[in-house]
Amino acid sequence: MILTKEIEIFLEEDLRDDDVSCTLVPNKQVNAVIFTKQNCIVSGLEIAAAILDYMNISYAQKKNPGDFANKGEILFELSGDSVAVLRAERLVLNFLSRLCGIATNTHEYVSIVEKSVSDYNKKNQTNLKPPKIAATRKTTPGIRKFEKKAVIDGGGDSHRNNLADLVMIKDNHIEIMGFENAFLEAKKKASFSKKIEMEADLKEQAVLAARLGADIVMLDNMTPAEIRETVALLIENGLRDSVLLEASGGIKKENLADYAASGVDVISLSAVTNDAKWIDISLDIQK
Known part of the structure; x- marks a missing residue:
């Protein structure tokens, strides 16, 4: 469960009234994709989706938690206001990058255990x-x-x-x-x-x-x-x-x-x- 107050605390680090870097672009509808540049186990989709919802960005989720994603595969297709997309970008990517990293690392440990026990049993x-x-x-x-x-x-x-x-x-x-x-x-x-x-x-x-x-x-x-x-x-x-x-x-x-x-x-x-x-x-x- 992800609380609205949690999302607001996370966003508070970045959002300011004098933000020029995002507001210099015109307000217009844009389409975007979030994709992985490495093979990984997918995680963090729920928190990413909650942030996108909070920022009124429409999305299509292309993977499920625990899925394997190849390099270049799309995790989300987005559509929304240009300023909102830019403001949500880093927070969403930080969570996805961190949590996919943990899921991928955990999967490697699980795979080592399963293979080593299988080999031990055979021997x-x-x-x-x-x-x-x-x-x-x-x-x-x-x-x-x-x-x-x-x-x-x-x-x-x-x-x-x-x-x-x-x-x-x-x-x-x-x-x-x-x-x-x-x-x-x-x-x-x-x-x-x-x-x-x-x-x-x-x-x-x-x-x-x-x-x-x-x-x-x-x-x-x-x-x-x-x-x-x-x-x-x-x-x-x-x-x-x-x-x-x-x-x-x-x-x-x-x-x-x-x-x-x-x-x-x-x-x-x-x-x-x-x-x-x-x-x-x-x-x-x-x-």
Whole structure:
């Protein structure tokens, strides 16, 4: 959902009464296209459409969120007042470029995971499921919901969108309260409907978290080998099926394949948003 007040805040950065660069052109109806200059996974269409609606610019949307777009393909065909089109141009392109970049980057992570697990299964005659690729809360302030949606468009998972979505007990909670006490306090305060996730740095902590009743255990900064040892220990104690396992910390494209086949259910990483390169997207007025 995109609120009118959000669009107005975004536009406020650019719109001024003494704007000469846009108002020097005559007010006339123009046609334009927004197109990508790189192959990409498409995202950001909803916010782009909302801005165009606000500026009274008519449009035909040529792609859907999550679609693949080849270099040169059109995302929108526009028709509207020349001044409005010029004023909306940069904001629309900024969102599309940023969000298509995140979706494309996420898709690359998802593809690596799927291929590496497929190769692992063929080699080892196993039936391992590829883990989900999830974002973190390391996002741009003010536009998190758009960046999280871009991760989804790229085939990833949004993880928690805010602090209330999930009770996450991390190292600082444990440092202040102790491992077991932090979980018991969370269990006491949280609704029955809310999941609890505990961070574990050691395999013994992961076993304890599962035994206490955590829904999710985050294996923090563990190597793939350490994760496999942890999975084996959970299986040995009859606890593996009672928890979701999430790997996080120090994971990049270069080592992703090893983590993908380590036995976790989720791989969460800030790199899907923070390392994403903007996609080159342009708006051209049509003669």
